[in-house]
Each structure stands twice: as structure tokens, then as C-alpha cells.
Amino acid sequence: MPYGLGLLKGMLVTLTNFRRKPFTIQYPEERVPQHPRFRGEDFVWYEERCTGCASCAKFCPLGIIRIVTRPSGMQTQEGEKYALEVFDIDLARCMFCGLCVEACPYDALHMGSGFERARYTRKDLVMTIDELRRAPKRPSTWFRPQLEGKGYNPHTDRPLEWHEVGRHQAPSLADMQGRWVEER
Amino acid sequence: MTLQGEPVIINIGPQHPSTHGVFRLRVLFDGEVVQDLEPVFGYLHRGTEKLAEERAYTQIVTLTDRLDYVSSMTNNHAYVLAVEKLARIRPTERGMYLRVIAAELSRLASHLVATGFFLQDLGAFATPLMYCFRERERILDLMEMLCGARITFSYMRPGGVFQDAPPDFWPAIQQFLSEMPHYLDELEHLLTENEVILARTKGVGILPAQVAINCSVSGPVLRASGVQWDIRKVDPYDVYDRLEFDIPVGTHGDCYDRMMVRLQEMRQSLRILGQAVRDIPSGPARAPVPFFLRPPPGEAYAHVESPKGELGFYLVSDGGISPYRCKIRSPSFINLTPLRELLRGWKMADLIVIFGSIDINMGEVDR
Ligand code: SF4
Ligand code: SF4
Numbered sequence A: 001m002p003y004g005l006g007l008l009k010g011m012l013v014t015l016t017n018f019r020r021k022p023f024t025i026q027y028p029e030e031r032v033p034q035h036p037r038f039r040g041e042d043f044v045w046y047e048e049r050c051t052g053c054a055s056c057a058k059f060c061p062l063g064i065i066r067i068v069t070r071p072s073g074m075q076t077q078e079g080e081k082y083a084l085e086v087f088d089i090d091l092a093r094c095m096f097c098g099l100c101v102e103a104c105p106y107d108a109l110h111m112g113s114g115f116e117r118a119r120y121t122r123k124d125l126v127m128t129i130d131e132l133r134r135a136p137k138r139p140s141t142w143f144r145p146q147l148e149g150k151g152y153n154p155h156t157d158r159p160l161e162w163h164e165v166g167r168h169q170a171p172s173l174a175d176m177q178g179r180w181v182e183e184r
Numbered sequence B: 001m002t003l004q005g006e007p008v009i010i011n012i013g014p015q016h017p018s019t020h021g022v023f024r025l026r027v028l029f030d031g032e033v034v035q036d037l038e039p040v041f042g043y044l045h046r047g048t049e050k051l052a053e054e055r056a057y058t059q060i061v062t063l064t065d066r067l068d069y070v071s072s073m074t075n076n077h078a079y080v081l082a083v084e085k086l087a088r089i090r091p092t093e094r095g096m097y098l099r100v101i102a103a104e105l106s107r108l109a110s111h112l113v114a115t116g117f118f119l120q121d122l123g124a125f126a127t128p129l130m131y132c133f134r135e136r137e138r139i140l141d142l143m144e145m146l147c148g149a150r151i152t153f154s155y156m157r158p159g160g161v162f163q164d165a166p167p168d169f170w171p172a173i174q175q176f177l178s179e180m181p182h183y184l185d186e187l188e189h190l191l192t193e194n195e196v197i198l199a200r201t202k203g204v205g206i207l208p209a210q211v212a213i214n215c216s217v218s219g220p221v222l223r224a225s226g227v228q229w230d231i232r233k234v235d236p237y238d239v240y241d242r243l244e245f246d247i248p249v250g251t252h253g254d255c256y257d258r259m260m261v262r263l264q265e266m267r268q269s270l271r272i273l274g275q276a277v278r279d280i281p282s283g284p285a286r287a288p289v290p291f292f293l294r295p296p297p298g299e300a301y302a303h304v305e306s307p308k309g310e311l312g313f314y315l316v317s318d319g320g321i322s323p324y325r326c327k328i329r330s331p332s333f334i335n336l337t338p339l340r341e342l343l344r345g346w347k348m349a350d351l352i353v354i355f356g357s358i359d360i361n362m363g364e365v366d367r
Helices: A005-019 A055-059 A099-103 A129-134 A145-149 A173-181 B048-052 B057-064 B072-087 B093-122 B127-147 B169-193 B195-201 B209-214 B220-224 B255-279 B339-343 B348-358 B362-366
Strands: A040-045 A065-070 A083-090 A109-112 B008-012 B024-030 B033-040 B298-306 B309-317 B325-329
Touching: A005 B169, A005 B195, A040 A129, A055 A065, A055 A099, A083 A129, A099 A109, A099 B057, B024 B348, B033 B339, B048 B057, B048 B325, B057 B072, B072 B093, B072 B298, B072 B309, B093 B127, B093 B169, B093 B195, B093 B255, B093 B298, B093 B348, B127 B169, B169 B195, B169 B255, B195 B255, B195 B348, B209 B220, B220 B255, B220 B309, B255 B348, B339 B348
Parallel strands: none
Antiparallel strands: A040 A109, A065 A083, B008 B024, B024 B033, B298 B309, B309 B325
């Protein structure tokens, strides 16, 4: 084979690719479709469901969730519970592994689906309880197959109410026993 | 007229585009020829093994993601296999198949990155790299569908995988499997016919099989030297013993062979994926395993064939909720053992190429 033919063939590949439709997109204007399971920022937290049990804080491998509670307070579905004073998630250190969501026995905490949280200071990256209350309630379907079954897509569908995201209205006794008593 | 000069020591790295991360080489050059060299590690040391000693077994899965970050799934895989051995857990059938599918997709992604950066190191700036990254992007899309993350997956758990694949994953992977061979043909075309690549890789950086075995090198680097050694075959884990595939080996052990072995392995991965997607049984994806696992006191070692070589986890349990000791045998680190033998006598430009052909990942070298 004469020297240089391979080079020309390689150039031909480049030329064919040159005439293809671009694979890249112009990001801020265009967006790639995200999958419903995408685990991202702006944790979705339903105060109505949360009892302040702090399982999420305990299960986080980095220990970046800080919860301070005081007795009393009412939960919409469970009755008496702890009232939350502080619920900080330090997103600057969060690795979006989803273990906190996996841990929550009341389906109160969900991964969000955003990814554009650039801030000027690290302090702003801490998601406080007020921000959690205000954050858009579009939970990722990671660890929430009940949402996937309903065909929910957090990127296009409307935000969800607290009573729509649970496996059941209230965790059943069997569920709590299975997950929290017998497994240990 | 000849110029008289003394050998000089030149630092390559720790911030150098060709060292694939923060890696430093102190090289003694005589003119352009490498006389001796000393690798310096530790710039990315995060103490993963120590961190693992104070985390629960499930939490450590997230640490393993950060070892070899271009193929996190195989790291997850090796770790959960070690935990299962330690705690005597039997994973579910469907979980095992899903793990194999995820690991093979990861292997494809990693080999694409290796090939792309190898071509970049040769001087083919950006264009072939982008071809490889384009295809990798599709694998990452599949991964996002599967587990919601693109790089650090944390998908596998002792007892299976965290969550079954969504229904639209299956048509997507079928389409990927039908389109990928054409792309590999194109890549192979580019690699095997280009005279510049042939001239710069054939016969360059020869690693004799004997040296490779002595240095306990593994993975494509070992197979390129003609040794047929693949953990998936010699010590099958999960369902690899039910799947049909070949182990591609090289003959000379030069840079070209290392690249070709990777390319053929990608084809074998597609073959494995095709069979796994066809055979996957229904059922639960995860065996019921408590989050705070307490394995009986003892020790376990499990290894997998990661894209870079043999990745092993050695765990010692004292009966508590976190391991007493966690040792990681990382292929990238051990594959650097024959570096001096490989590089001595070659020129500066070849140094970059040979180093690139080993395909290391700094996250794994320094742990
Ligand atoms: S996603 Fe992971 S790192 Fe982030 S808060 Fe939850 S458990 Fe912690
Ligand atoms: S685990 Fe769930 S219920 Fe408990 S404190 Fe966290 S968010 Fe609230």
C-alpha cells in the first residue's frame, strides 16, 4: 500500500463526520433531555411528611445534613412529631449519592432534578430549611419507582404535592417493622 | 561536530496534559533519550482506605466511585462482591445480570476514553478524542437512565443493584448495541490504517510477557504481551461463566498491541451485553440486605476484571458495622511497576506514547 493512503482514508472519515449533524448543542439555549431518574440539586423536602427522625443525617456518608429539632409539633399524617428548627444540607460537599433519600422512612426527602446552582460564596451553597420549603417540588424518580410507574417526569410535569409522593398515605406498621425492626 | 552535554533531570508533571492527572515523572535525559526515571505519586491521595474504616458497608460504595472515575461501575462491582463474600450474601439473579450489563457498559466507556486519549497523546489533537467521547456520551446517557448519575453512579449494593432498570432502558440499549459495531469499525479503520499511528506505535515500548508477569501487571497491558489472563474467565464472578466471549491477546506487547487488545475487548463487551440483555431473568433486583450490615468476623478478598486490570478489595471485619481494614488492589498503580523497564532507552516523544498506552487513572493510582 503506498504511503499516505491511510492518511487520506482517515481524512475521509473526518470529512464524513464533518457533514454529519452536530452532536453537540448550544447549552444555555438548548438542553439535552434529562432522564427522570437524574439525581440533582435542590432537594425536594415535604415538611408535612417529615418527622424529624434524622435518619437522613445519619445515613449520609459525609455527614453534611444538620438537623436540630425540639419536641412537639404536628405532622399531617402521623400526628405528633418533632418540630424542626434547623435542616441544613451543605450542597457544596454533597455528592448526590442519594443515600439520604434511600434512608428516609417517611418518603419526605427526595433528590431534586436541577444542576445549575453556581454561587459566589460557599455559604450560599448550604440549603437551609427555608430554602428547602421554597424549593420546587419536582422529585427525581430515583428510589421512587411508584412515581415511575405513574409515568412522572420531573423535568416536564407539574410539581407534586406531599400526598402524591408516598408509597402509601402513611407508612404501614408492616413496612416500618420490616425496614426498621427486623432488619437490624 | 558533536555537542558535549551532561544528562539532565527533567520533571514531567505533576500538571502535564500527557500524564492523565496529577502524576509526576522525574526523568534523567541524555539528550533526548531516557536514561532513568522515577515516578512520584501521591498528589491525589485521599485516604480512601482509611475513610472506609469509619463508614458503614453501604456507605463505602460511594467512596469506591471515586477511585477510577471513568469506570465507576466496576469499582462498585468489586466492592460489593467483597462484601457479599464477607457477609455470605447471595445476590439475586436479575441483580447479577444488571451488574454485568452495567460493568460492561463501563468497560466500553473506559476503553473509549483510553483510545481517545492515546490518540491525543500521539498528537492527533482533539478530533479522534471527540469521536470517542461522542460514543461515550451515549453510554453515559444509558447510565443516567439506569441510575440517575453520569460519573459517580453508586448503583450497586450488596445483594444486587439498587434499583431495577426503567422500562425504556431496554429499547435504548438494544439500539446502542446495534449502532456501536459500525462505530467501532470506523475507529479500527482509523487506527489500523494510518501510517503515522503505525510508525509511532509498532515495536515501541515492548513489554515482554516475563517482565509483565514478574511485575504482576494485569488487564489489557498483560494480555497485549500474549498472556491469556482475564479474571472473568479464570475466576468467574456473577454470571460471566454463563456468557460466551473470547479473550483477545496481542503478540508483541508493544503500544499498538495494547491499543488493539482494547479495541477487540470492546467488541467482546458488546457480545457479552447482547447475551446478557437477551438472557436477563425477571425477579427482584436486590436481595433484602440491611443498610447497617454486620458481617461475622473474618476476611474476604474479591477481584474483578476492571478495564485497567485486576481490581481487588480485601476486607477484614471485626463484627462491627464498618470494616476493620479495607485494602484496595488497584490495577493502575500496579501496572506502573514496569515503567522503568518500559521507558528506558526511548525518546521523549515515545515516553508520552508508551505512558499513554498503559492507560492509568490517577484517582486509582493514589486512592
Ligand atoms: S446525596 Fe449523599 S452526600 Fe448528599 S446529602 Fe444525601 S447522603 Fe449526603
Ligand atoms: S429521614 Fe426523612 S423524616 Fe427523617 S428527618 Fe430526614 S427527611 Fe425527615
